Amino acid sequence: MSTSPKLKLYEEFAAIARALGNAHRIDILEHLGQGERGVDALAAKIGLSTANTSQHLQQLKRAGLVESRRDGKYILYRLKGDNVLTLLGALFDLGEHNLAEVDKVMRDYFHKRDDMEAVSHEELLERSRDGLVTVLDVRPKDEFAMEHLPGAKNIPLEELETRLSEIDPAQEVIAYCRGPYCVLSFEAVAALRQRGIKARRLEDGLPEWRAAGLPVEQP
């Protein structure tokens, strides 16, 4: 094998794929989809040691999936361009269509996605313009603080039970979180429905919304 130019290229592409070949690193990418993060903050969110997280980040960096900048004593990582979300989307899509295991997990834990009747960008925009829905961001407070959908109300999933009174039961709730496989919004919808409140999920999460060129609110 004289390592033809084509194989050389494929070796580079394979290196990118290998960087995606670990569940924790995909998790990191999802979190970075919310916005820039420091290493420790990320490590805490995903439940890995700092050193381990740092090493994962460096693999992602070598593969061209993330980039970093220094801000004071923090080093902030972020996704490198919109292509990353596109690639992740293609990966998720293939998994959902081609792997029985993925389908099974979806059924078992997410009570079958289709039954959740996800709401599209377009529908949300339309209905929120008419003031018909409550847009609910169920991510943790700090993530909401950085960026959120326009007009959204933030009740982190953990606090949902104790803060139910803040939700107008006359309106439909549309919940969203980090991305299409983020559990938060699934569980929020389930909890709300159990209490008789009409609720649906937004099809995608914040990163996809932003990638679609739709407006977000910042402090």
Added chain:
Amino acid sequence: MSTSPKLKLYEEFAAIARALGNAHRIDILEHLGQGERGVDALAAKIGLSTANTSQHLQQLKRAGLVESRRDGKYILYRLKGDNVLTLLGALFDLGEHNLAEVDKVMRDYFHKRDDMEAVSHEELLERSRDGLVTVLDVRPKDEFAMEHLPGAKNIPLEELETRLSEIDPAQEVIAYCRGPYCVLSFEAVAALRQRGIKARRLEDGLPEWRAAGLPVEQP
């Protein structure tokens, strides 16, 4: 780590990515993009032992990237759905945009892709309708035999020098091969230009043409 459902899903997605994490397997996928192949035939094309190729194919199968069927004593593998090409496309795209190494290989070996002025589907269709161009398939004879672009002439790259007389020097040649990184069409264009024949590459290869829903010719 109690392995949340989200991480379980991400583990599945990561498994798909790991299956893409080897240059030979990407090469296999490109060849399967041309059409169904038996194990031995594939092994010969990509230059690996039969056993090794078989094992790579099984990894791809476990990851939901290929599927197989028995035909007599052959077991024929093929890509599992169009999502595979989409995923590969996203991967290539990210590599081209985000990795300096990829860009370097492109410059060194492919004489900078942009200078090659690739021709789009649309332009090819238009110009071949008017009879202005020779569509040249430079893949090996057996791949051409299985399927090719309508009206294309087949001269495998190895035979190009000896069969130059078959090409009308008055017409522009548009060459294509297996896919966007297949070397064959790059080299064919370079060789033709050196001999004063106007030549360009088709932007993509046969699989992308087929995936775009455009017609192909079969025996």
Added chain:
DNA sequence: ATATCATTCAATAGATTACTTGAGCGTAGC
């Protein structure tokens, strides 16, 4: 049945990967 061919399986050695631990380095604030 036997022989043959295409493919897979099983066992192995060598390389790569994930995570931990503890040390090292740069920046901010005292």
Added chain:
DNA sequence: GCTACGCTCAAGTAATCTATTGAATGATAT
């Protein structure tokens, strides 16, 4: 300057991956 903090590096272990070899299926042909 020193200390605290955020991050990276280096070394080590256990687990996983690649490619080779040779043996084992399974289907066809004689």
